[in-house]
Amino acid sequence: MTDPLAAIARTPRLLVALDFDGTLSPLVDEPMTARMAPEARTAVAALLATPATSVSFVSGRTLEHLRVIAEHDDTSAVLLAGSHGAEYWTPRSVRAPKTTGTADADALALRDALRAEAESAIADIEGAWVEAKEFGFGVHSRLVDPAQADQVHGRVDRLVAARAPGWRRRVGHNITEFSFRAEGKDTAVRLLREATEATGVLFAGDDVTDEDAIAALGPEDVGVKVGAGPTAAQIRVDDIAGLAALLLSLAHLRDADRE
Numbered sequence: 001m002t003d004p005l006a007a008i009a010r011t012p013r014l015l016v017a018l019d020f021d022g023t024l025s026p027l028v029d030e031p032m033t034a035r036m037a038p039e040a041r042t043a044v045a046a047l048l049a050t051p052a053t054s055v056s057f058v059s060g061r062t063l064e065h066l067r068v069i070a071e072h073d074d075t076s077a078v079l080l081a082g083s084h085g086a087e088y089w090t091p092r093s094v095r096a097p098k099t100t101g102t103a104d105a106d107a108l109a110l111r112d113a114l115r116a117e118a119e120s121a122i123a124d125i126e127g128a129w130v131e132a133k134e135f136g137f138g139v140h141s142r143l144v145d146p147a148q149a150d151q152v153h154g155r156v157d158r159l160v161a162a163r164a165p166g167w168r169r170r171v172g173h174n175i176t177e178f179s180f181r182a183e184g185k186d187t188a189v190r191l192l193r194e195a196t197e198a199t200g201v202l203f204a205g206d207d208v209t210d211e212d213a214i215a216a217l218g219p220e221d222v223g224v225k226v227g228a229g230p231t232a233a234q235i236r237v238d239d240i241a242g243l244a245a246l247l248l249s250l251a252h253l254r255d256a257d258r259e
């Protein structure tokens with residue numbers, strides 16, 4: 001049987017698309033303090049130094065927040081997809097993907113109103129909080145007594161179902177997210193593939209929302225699941241360190257193929 005890593009290493013133009021939280025960065029209580037693990041940082045740098053290879057972070061984070069936690073600036077070669085594929089940043093050498101979704105004044109007003117209502121709905125539950133996001137918001141329960149977590153998410157689920165039934169709902173690690181934009185990480189991979197003219201994509205992620213991207217990969221691509229849980233990925237690694245080792249191997253294989 002063909003080794004999927006060795007096969008993708010030989011693709012002429014490679015895109016390595018990586019989820020951020022839980023994949024490159026350990027999960028932490030305060031989301032804005034999340035940073036890439038040192039071994040993940042080393043592996044990303046190795047891939048960026050490899051010919052004909054693009055690296056992208058594909059995150060549910062608002063683009064502005066992703067740039068902070070990824071310690072990313074305008075000199076960076078890493079492409080970014082934020083808000084689950086609704087926002088992009090690319091270096092000057094790569095044409096930025098065009099999205100078709102909108103954010104008109106009515107949608108933004110509803111976002112702000114529902115976020116305030118969600119905050120009121122869970123205000124009595126210790127540790128529960130609402131993260132403001134570009135196209136919606138996220139409801140966090142990481143710091144909530146586990147016996148009350150269902151209540152937190154249930155209250156806001158009912159609120160959004162009644163007031164914004166067309167919004168997209170996503171579940172992740174101790175979070176429920178709501179967005180008036182429908183893009184998913186599958187959209188991100190499609191648009192980034194076009195932008196980078198990639199002939200093959202390796203996507204890695206740890207959470208349910210990453211499965212949108214993994215399920216949409218083609219036969220030439222490779223999906224990597226980080227940690228436990230159901231997946232359509234061909235490869236599973238135990239944790240961030242395991243992924244970093246795999247990415248480093250990919251960089252070495254790709255370099256070796258070119259010698």
Ligand SMILES: O=P(O)(O)OC[C@H]1O[C@H](O[C@H]2O[C@H](CO)[C@@H](O)[C@H](O)[C@H]2O)[C@H](O)[C@@H](O)[C@@H]1O
Nearest residue numbers: 020021027028029031059060061142173174175
């Ligand atoms: O797509 P990702 O890069 O994995 O982002 C998904 C969400 O990540 C953040 O929440 C998660 O990480 C937090 C920091 O480690 C953690 O406190 C929280 O429990 C996790 O759900 C982020 O806050 C969300 O906006 C992202 O959508």
